[in-house]
Amino acid sequence: MTAVGIDAVEIRTGKLELDLAETFAPAKGEDPGKYTKGLGLHSSSFPDAYEDIVTMGANAAHRLMERKGLEPDDIGRIDVATESAFDNSKPVSTYIAGCLEQVYDGDFHHANKGERKFACVAGTQSIDDAYNWIRAGRHRGRKAIVVATDTALYARGDPGEATQGAGAVALLIGEDPNLVELSPEQGFGSADETDFLKPNQQFPSVDGKRSVQVYLARMREAVEDFESVWGEIEPGDFTLVPFHTPFPGMVRKAALLGFRHITRDTHIEEELAAEIGRQPRAEAFDDEAAFRDAISEYTDKLKETETYAAWYDDVIDPTLTISREVGNWYTGSVHVARVSGLKQALEAGEDLTGERLLVGSYGSGAQAEIHAETVQPGWEDEIAELNVDEQLESRYAISFEEYEHIHDVHNHDTDTQADAEEFTTPDAEFVFDGWGRMGE
Ligand code: HMG
Secondary structure, rough: OOOOOEEEEEEOOOEEEEHHHHHHHHOOOHHHHHHHHHHHHEEEEEEEEOOOOOHHHHHHHHHHHHHHHOOOHHHEEEEEEEEOOOOOOOOOOHHHHHHHHOOOOOOOOOEEEEEOOOOOHHHHHHHHHHHHHHHOOOOOEEEEEEEEEEOOOOOOOOHHHHOEEEEEEEEEEEEEEOEEEEEEEEEEEEOOOOOOOOOOOOEEOOOOHHHHHHHHHHHHHHHHHHHHHHHHOOOOOOEEOOOOOOOHHHHHHHHHHHHHHOOOHHHHHHHHHHHOOOOOOOOHHHOOOHHHHHHHHHHHHOOHHHHHHHHHHHHHHHHHHHHHHOOOHHHHHHHHHHHHHHHHHHOOOOOOOOOOOEEEEOOOEEEEEEEEEEOOOOOHHHHEEEEEEEHOOOOEEEOOHHHHHHHHHHOOOOHHHHHHHHHHOOOOEEEOOOEEOOOO
């Protein structure tokens, strides 16, 4: 069977940087450790006044097409995943295609366009749609572009404010991919939840503490569902485990529970039992709360073991490097985690060809999806082409006052929107001028 997967990827960060320790924490009267150690975040990316989900997505897709030497005729579908859309009818993909048509001779009239919504998991769902389109043989040899683009902003004063971020990831999906092949096996955990929602409102209503528990519960279900088709996962099976990263501290919690799960009945459990005792089993408890307390006590001990620390440092930590600098990008977040892990491996001189990734996507509302990916021989060239470091280094560091101002601009405040014209806009990229989007 021909391999289908991610052929190439591009990342586009918002051009402003809010430093959480230096700028945000002092203004909030908080200890910087809450953000840097507790949440695991150093800074957030913000869009400048001339950037929005369309310009970030179009700039990412444009660089992807240029780098891969693609013309519009090579693309059979453009799907956008976002939870920051400003139009309830016309999909953001049409706006992005419109931008791209300003710089190519051809157009995208032949391409199927759509918009996917299921909070942060929609980026992966769009990749699934493209995968199914290709597997069904409807693609006529063409590729799909998936753009995951969001401005993940919270109301000022909301506990989620420290986890904000903004950026876009553009992914090229096709046959014989250069980066990763996607597994046909998937696992899902899905339930009607109301801990994070945006019913006709600009900022989400969030029950932050509960959202953490819902993330863990749905991920556990998705892992179990995935194992029912893939077989039981063991700790050495996957070289990297990129998960949805609203903030790295969330993934730290998921990793601990995940490791507890995958060491069951393997020789590692024997080693751990000798060191910290046997893990609790549900059968041994009459009461659900007592079982949960026992798990929490066990995972507290687990994180102090060398066995766990070595696994975490190899498999999880490399996936969090970019996220620490950019915050939550909602639909793009898990795709940033994949890039981060592969980039760390490239820089460490590791050859990952043929190695497997276990990818955990999650969206509030709520749904988790687990699938596997196999790294392809072209991965090093693809990752080496990224200019993420340059983009991150060239961000403009904003003061707290500038942060409040730009937050208002992106809150569609009509008085402050006019200020967009005060900003100097760059050449050779798509920018939002308050009335329309200008091409190169
Ligand atoms: P909070 O309640 O203000 O923070 O916000 P906290 O008091 O729980 O502190 C956070 C951590 O920092 C804790 O660690 C503290 O102990 C630690 P933990 O106990 O959790 O391991 N801490 C410190 N550490 C070192 N030095 C210090 C210090 N002080 C405290 N001085 C909350 C946390 C998650 C509630 C907030 O950030 C929030 O509401 N975030 C938004 C919701 C969210 O991201 N949820 C994640 C799961 S849902 C999801 O991922 C979906 C999402 O992406 C949306 C979508 O799908 O569309 C959000």
